[in-house]
Structure formats: C-alpha cells, structure tokens
Amino acid sequence: MSKEYFEVKSTKELCRLLGLPASEANKVEARRNLVLAIEKVIKQKKWTHEVAAKKAHVGRTVITAILNGNIKNISTDRLIDIAQNLGLSVQIKVA
Numbered sequence: 001m002s003k004e005y006f007e008v009k010s011t012k013e014l015c016r017l018l019g020l021p022a023s024e025a026n027k028v029e030a031r032r033n034l035v036l037a038i039e040k041v042i043k044q045k046k047w048t049h050e051v052a053a054k055k056a057h058v059g060r061t062v063i064t065a066i067l068n069g070n071i072k073n074i075s076t077d078r079l080i081d082i083a084q085n086l087g088l089s090v091q092i093k094v095a
Helices: 013-017 023-046 048-058 061-065 076-085
Strands: none
Touching: 013 023, 023 048, 023 061, 023 076, 048 061, 048 076, 061 076
16 A cells, blocks of 8 residues: 655645645644644653653543644644643744
C-alpha cells in the first residue's frame, strides 16, 4: 500500500489541499501549535505514553493519537486541557 505525501508551506495552503475554507486556517494553526507543544513537552521530559497520559488525565490511546497526528476526534478544548495538565500555559490572543 503506497502512501502519498504532500508538502505545504502555510496553513492556508494546507486548508486548500484538504478542501477546507481559508477561514479555517487559524483554527488549524492553533490545533497544530497545541499538538507541537504537547509533543515537545513529552519528548523533553522523556515521558512514556503511559506517564504522559496519567499526567494529562487521559487514556494512553489519546496521547498515542496526538503523537501520531491523529487528532480528528480530539476537540480543541480537550487539547487545551491536556496541554495545561502537562504543565503548559495556554494563551489565546484575539486581534
């Protein structure tokens, strides 16, 4: 089974590739940043998926999904909760 990969240079380009309206780019970017921050803290602390899950107050499969980039069924609110439970400070700026 062959997998096809695409490289994009911006969130707007990613939305276009996925068939999402450009207006979704900010939401996609925020979710991406949450995932990257969660991944970074887990790697920095050298936590296993199980340890990270306990600290985040979620099941191990949720952490595994996040680290695999499979966040389709994980809400932004839940990603924020996980990030905060892992000791991250989440700030939302509106301009």
